[in-house]
Amino acid sequence: MITEVTDILVIGTGSAGYCSAIEAARRGRSVLLADKGLAGKSGCTVTAEQIAAVIPGMIRGDSAEIHYRDTLEAGKGLSDPALVRIMTEEAHRCIEKLERLGALFTRNRDGKYALDPMNGHSYPRSLYYKDITGKMIIDTLKAEAERIGVGVMEDVQIISLITGDNGVSGAVGLNFRYAQPVLIRARAVVLASGGAGELFPLSTNPVQSTGDGLILALKAGAVVRDIEFYQFYPVCLVYPKTLSGFVLGISQFGRLYNSRGERFMEKHDPVRMESATRDILSQAIFREIREGQVGPHGGVYLDATGLNEEIYEEYSDAISITRKHGIDLKIDRVEVRPAGHYAIGGIKINEKTETGVPGLFSAGEVTGGIHGANRLGNNSMLDTVVFGMRAGRFAAEYAAENGGEKADMEQAIGEIKRVKTLSERGVRKYAPWQIKKRLQKIMDEKVGIIKSKDQLVSAGRELKTLEDQLREETGVSARGFFFNRSLRDYLETANLLILARAIVLASLEREESRGAHFREDYPDVVGDEEAVSLEITLEGGDPVLQKRALSGETQ
């Protein structure tokens, strides 16, 4: 067993993880970053295209206050106003910090930022660097982390947080590279492990997005809120396969058709058409798919031909990538459909990114409460940067005064034994990937864009069966820990199943349509003032639910 000792353990190496690590390290704390895959490569940041932020003096009339109101408006009464206030007000300073570290954002000749409009934002306020903004940010953060000596552990999957009377005292993981369990003693832990795109068959996320952080937090006693809100990116390529899940941001300027050649957005949102919000677009496309109005690969058609050259220039990366695969967006129609994109709900945090479990902090997509019932485009990158930096700061402050208790070795050894037993299972009736594939089908058809009671109840039953099958009849064919993909698939599928059941539970309870949660049997949208937050905790391995009324102070 490998043992590591650090002040702060950060789980996940996307933007939120790196921002936390850098802020904590700058305060003189020792920091260790852990990632299941290669650092900076396994999160969504590397594929992100823009970041929203109001920079004073850029656009006349815009302000952090309006950004705050836009975000609350999209959140439909479920956003935590205090968190949104922080995100929108600290945006400017965080962008400035990123720039000082070397991040580049495209500017006009007059030195002002080039800003893009985005659906739901009152003013153009999305910063970008070509369409490699996320990569630019993560490359910058990685370089800075390296410069100031942040430690990085790759190929390490955290399987459990170690908790005791005084909160978190570390974590246990598997190092697939060195084929050994790892014990990390830490005074504070920051969960920044991202979303769970793998819940769905088509996802814009990297394959590592399996909701591990949500389950780690739940098992440690934290609360997960509003997890029934899952955002779909409406327009993603389904074909060619080499690009399935590829986000086509250019779609807001294009036209969508079904297989009958109808521009179907005329029915659903005749004013905004293809620039409608993501939930409206996703539902419209999902309906066409359900009615079979699709092309040979199961998607509807996007026509982005005949657009302004400036638009093509801006999406040059998308155009050159698709061209390599034989598609010319300037000439060809392409097949598209919605893909799982963003977990809007997540770990409940306060202004200091505390989770309620002492020593456990959290930031980024794995958290909930900021985007409420629906997330505005380009607010997620901002969220990762603002709350990532805060998590680092508050975790560092906490670690300066707390922690250092001996990790509960019994707990750690118990976890390692559990996983070791799994690794010795051998072949059984099912392989973990088969269970995961069936889970994805259930989620896509019954728990995704359009939900109803009957479908949810049936999904809940099927998921329970899958969980039994995973526990009893599913093997782990490869042995040991050395890059054991089937073991990793098993552990991830187990996490996805708990999460899927939690989503079904909350989706059933929420008998209304709001934001990204749409119930066909309750299509009427309830007013913001009646908003109730649904909180999930874990009891005996099963998700349980509590309702929490939100005070109407959304302004």
Place this chain on the structure above:
Amino acid sequence: MSSEAFSVKIFKFDPSIDATPYYKEFLIETGTGQSVLDLLKEIYRNHDSDISFRFSCRLGKCGVCAVRVNGKPVLACQTTVENGDVVIEPLKGFPVIKDLIVERETYRDRLKSARPYPDRADRSGGSSVQKLWADPNASPFLCTDCLACMSSCKALSRIPWEFPGPAFFTNLARWHYHPLDRSDRPALAIRSGISHCTACKSCSKVCPKGIDVYKEAIEALEKKP
């Protein structure tokens, strides 16, 4: 469904068990539009669950899935296989950890000596950033560290101890073009052995991002400012 099949040979090596690497052959059903990554996933699922390979974003943006296909370094997720026989091997020029996964640490450690961040930069204020700002508009910023170029480099394969490889210089070029960086990257390039480049330009030919590595990194660093 066609029942035709084609052969996929995969480099296998688990140093904890195998004395030497070997190739394992799989017969895969002919399909359309399959990527190399699809093939690897199919093999993991239905043929050999102990095969090790990396992938992450599936969209050619993260750069972790680079392997050699019929000798040519490519991104597994972005390469479609025609239904001919295929040999899949790890990138050349790196020690193999297991199967298609190679060891990147030696390269990274070497890169550390090149101070891979805005060096001697003024990090104090935002306004200075704005004054300095000019879009470098340089392709090395697109580099995903997939290391495909390293696998194709003739100088690196011949004298790895003298020449750190094209990815090293692409990284250096990134900072050379960076408006905040104040260190003498061309001088560092000379000390790092840039003169050993044979100008074969294989790096430019294989880059999945289309970076003209030779022109935008090697030549740019060799040019006197």
